[in-house]
Amino acid sequence: MDALVNLLDGPRARGAFLLRAVLDPPWSLRIQDRAPLTLMALVRGSAWAVPDAGDPVRLEPGDIAIARGPDAYTVADEPGTPWQVVVHPGQGCSTPSGEPLRDLTDVGVRTWGTDLGASMNMLIGTYQVTGEISSRLLAALPALVVVRQGSLDSPLVELLAAEIGKGSPGQEAVLDRLLDLLLIASLRAWFASPDAQAPAWYQAHRDPVVGRALQLLHHDPAFPWTVGSLATRSGVSRAGLARRFTDLVGEPPMKYLTGWRLAMAADLLRESDATIASVAHQVGYGSAFALSNAFKRQFDVSPQEHRRAEAAV
Numbered sequence: 145m146d147a148l149v150n151l152l153d154g155p156r157a158r159g160a161f162l163l164r165a166v167l168d169p170p171w172s173l174r175i176q177d178r179a180p181l182t183l184m185a186l187v188r189g190s191a192w193a194v195p196d197a198g199d200p201v202r203l204e205p206g207d208i209a210i211a212r213g214p215d216a217y218t219v220a221d222e223p224g225t226p227w228q229v230v231v232h233p234g235q236g237c238s239t240p241s242g243e244p245l246r247d248l249t250d251v252g253v254r255t256w257g258t259d260l261g262a263s264m265n266m267l268i269g270t271y272q273v274t275g276e277i278s279s280r281l282l283a284a285l286p287a288l289v290v291v292r293q294g295s296l297d298s299p300l301v302e303l304l305a306a307e308i309g310k311g312s313p314g315q316e317a318v319l320d321r322l323l324d325l326l327l328i329a330s331l332r333a334w335f336a337s338p339d340a341q342a343p344a345w346y347q348a349h350r351d352p353v354v355g356r357a358l359q360l361l362h363h364d365p366a367f368p369w370t371v372g373s374l375a376t377r378s379g380v381s382r383a384g385l386a387r388r389f390t391d392l393v394g395e396p397p398m399k400y401l402t403g404w405r406l407a408m409a410a411d412l413l414r415e416s417d418a419t420i421a422s423v424a425h426q427v428g429y430g431s432a433f434a435l436s437n438a439f440k441r442q443f444d445v446s447p448q449e450h451r452r453a454e455a456a457v
Contacts, residue, residue, distance in 0.1 A: 161235050161270040162319050164308050166257035167248075171264070172220035174227040175211070177235060180282055181271040183327055184209045184219065185301045189264035194218040195288045206293025206301060208330045212285045221264065235270070253311045267304055269323040280407060281331075284343040291330045295337060300326040345400075348392035353380050357389060361401050365408060366428035371397055401428075406442045409435060413447055414454040420447050 164187075165173075175182070184193070186203045193209045194200045196216055200223040203209055211217055218227065227240045229248060237245055251259055304322045307315070334340050349355045357378045361369065374397055375385040389397045405427040412423045424435035432447075439447050 160272075160320055160323055161268075162254055162308060162323065163268045164252075164255045164305075165264070165266045165268060166251065166255060166260055166262040167221075167264045168258050168262045169221040169264075170225045170228075171257075172218060172225040172227045172229070174216065174218050174230045174240065176216035177231050177233050177270070178214035179233075179270045179272060180213045180278070181327075182211045182213070183269045183271075183323065183330065184211070185267040185304065185326065187265040187267060187301065187305050189262075189266075190221070191264060191266060192218075192220050192223050193288055193290070194220060194223050198287060201288065201290050203290070204293065206296070208291040208296065208301070208326070210285070210289040210291070210327070210330060210334075212282055212287055212289075215287055217288070219266075253309045255309060265305075267301070267308060269304075269327075271327075278411075284346070285331075286341070289331075289334050291333050291337075295333045296329060298326075298329045300329055344392060344394045348389075351388070351392055353378050353385065354389050354392045357385060357397060358393075361397070361404065365401065365405050366426060368428070369398070369401060402438065403442070405429070406439055409439060409447070410443070410450060413451045423447070 161179075184191075184203075185208045186205050188205055190205075191203045192200045193203060193211070194217060195211075196218075201209070209219075229245060230238050230240055232238065237248075239245060248257055250256055300322060304319070304326060307318055307322060312318075335342050335346055345358065349358055357374050360374060360377055371386050372382045375382045378385055380388070386396060389400070393400055395403075409423050409427045409429075412418060412426060413420075416423075418426075419432070420435060421432040424430070424432050427435070429435040429438065436447055439445075439450070443450060445453070
């Protein structure tokens with residue numbers, strides 16, 4: 145298991161907000177819902193994604209845009225089209241002056257806009273990810289990622305478009321899984337593109353020595369690793385691994401491992417009812433006390449406080 149697999153395992157849709165927008169020009173949506181991650185797949189027509197800080201990007205059919213929150217952005221038929229709709233936290237919508245919408249309504253199952261035959265058809269999936277592993281992924285992304293149709297050799301957009309309007313029993317679970325797969329495929333394509341400013345941990349994975357060390361750490365983070373044992377398994381000297389790992393990843397091996405273990409612990413505390421002692425064992429700490437001390441140094445809260453805060457969200 146590699147670092148990318150672990151990081152992409154963070155965002156898992158659970159009843160994600162999914163919508164098909166069907167609109168005729170002029171149209172402009174101001175998105176200020178503060179969602180951590182939103183995926184937009186253009187099925188028909190054209191659109192512009194306009195980040196508040198950055199250049200507008202034109203989208204064509206088959207293109208996918210991934211917006212990293214919480215910063216606001218605009219999606220429109222043209223960059224200069226005045227806002228018609230403001231999307232607020234919780235996916236509530238209003239006019240720019242705060243009034244209820246009148247011209248745009250539900251026109252089908254999970255479908256919103258003017259009519260099904262509108263010139264623009266876009267699929268929108270919004271994640272509400274809050275886990276620490278997901279935070280590592282979000283930190284690796286720019287405010288706007290665009291994956292062009294030609295670089296994504298996958299039928300997932302067509303599958304999601306075919307399924308999103310169905311109201312069959314269990315359909316939300318089907319859509320969640322399709323959204324997850326589309327996000328993973330899109331991010332994998334973007335990370336592999338020459339224009340992507342991939343984070344250090346991704347670039348380091350290509351190195352035969354450091355990549356092997358990262359695989360070992362991610363495959364078994366609970367193992368009592370030392371720089372020496374990691375170096376032996378990676379086929380280099382202790383000093384050689386420490387120097388090479390730090391140069392490529394940006395931090396020493398054991399510091400990287402500590403951060404990864406605590407990120408895993410934060411997710412486990414959020415997603416399960418496991419005891420702190422059990423979580424400590426799963427991520428490589430010998431006791432609940434040892435995990436609690438390390439966790440508080442990293443996040444400035446205890447594991448119990450973290451769990452309570454996440455439960456209140």
